[in-house]
Amino acid sequence: MQQVLDTLFKLIPELSPKLRVVARLILDKPNCVATMSMRALAREAGVTPPTMIRMANRLGFERYVEFRRVFQDAVTHPDFDQKASLLQEAAILSGESAVIGELSEAVQTNVNTFYRHIDLESLSTAADLILNSSSTYIAASGALHWIASYMQYVGRMIVPHLRAPRASGSPLVEGFYPISKSDIVFGISVHPYARQTIEAIEYSISKEAKFIYLTDSRAAPLSSKAEVLLITSTKSPQFFPSMVSVVAAIEALTAIIAARGGSKSIAALSEIVEAKKKYNIYIENFQ
Numbered sequence: 001m002q003q004v005l006d007t008l009f010k011l012i013p014e015l016s017p018k019l020r021v022v023a024r025l026i027l028d029k030p031n032c033v034a035t036m037s038m039r040a041l042a043r044e045a046g047v048t049p050p051t052m053i054r055m056a057n058r059l060g061f062e063r064y065v066e067f068r069r070v071f072q073d074a075v076t077h078p079d080f081d082q083k084a085s086l087l088q089e090a091a092i093l094s095g096e097s098a099v100i101g102e103l104s105e106a107v108q109t110n111v112n113t114f115y116r117h118i119d120l121e122s123l124s125t126a127a128d129l130i131l132n133s134s135s136t137y138i139a140a141s142g143a144l145h146w147i148a149s150y151m152q153y154v155g156r157m158i159v160p161h162l163r164a165p166r167a168s169g170s171p172l173v174e175g176f177y178p179i180s181k182s183d184i185v186f187g188i189s190v191h192p193y194a195r196q197t198i199e200a201i202e203y204s205i206s207k208e209a210k211f212i213y214l215t216d217s218r219a220a221p222l223s224s225k226a227e228v229l230l231i232t233s234t235k236s237p238q239f240f241p242s243m244v245s246v247v248a249a250i251e252a253l254t255a256i257i258a259a260r261g262g263s264k265s266i267a268a269l270s271e272i273v274e275a276k277k278k279y280n281i282y283i284e285n286f287q
Helices: 002-014 017-028 030-035 038-045 049-058 064-074 080-094 096-116 120-132 142-155 172-176 195-206 244-260 262-278
Strands: 136-139 184-189 210-215 228-231
Touching (some): 017 038, 030 038, 030 064, 038 049, 049 064, 080 096, 096 244, 120 244, 142 195, 142 244, 172 195, 184 195, 210 244, 244 262
Parallel strands (some): 136 184, 184 210, 210 228
């Protein structure tokens, strides 16, 4: 499915207006191709069924059913409990050392793949957008919110206008109400995609904020609306997606921001260093 979506993403500028509408719908909601009939999907896109067939043909499929099968085969994501059961079975059959070995291999593959295929142009564009924004709001919720907090804590040393609103008894989107078109929304979301994160991003886009997206797939919700798309894998035998490569991507982006921030970023960092020394934030000369 990913190869089909990548091809579709590249084809968008060459498509007719109607096919472009279909393409954006497929990129935003790839699971719908698997779960909805061709007629229902055409109705949602506002086109006729023959247009859906033309889209399948444009992507190299003779019949729409062959195109749909690719998506049906790809969207069967096991739930957390199913993955945990597989983990237990692996431990019983091969031992816990084998489980750790698989986990280590998956983590290394994710990180190595990110750095091997890193898109420096996208990272640089994202860095410049953040540096030049009035404010950058980081949208992440659930288990990913700590990553937003980490990005804010480290990033604010060089970019003081980073914000990481938190859903504390209220919808996450409430923290994004002040956002405007001079701001950036930096979304962090991986499968399974948290509803509160997507809603906060949608609201920010409606306020004309530019959108940078760190996610695990071009098929992620709203990926077609991103000014910059940063992709990293979270595959893991663990029952929850691995966050190691997500943190690696944020560290890479922060490094590029620091490299392009000039004297202004160095001055901001120097102020923080002095403040931390003044208030004795860290233990020095520990023996």
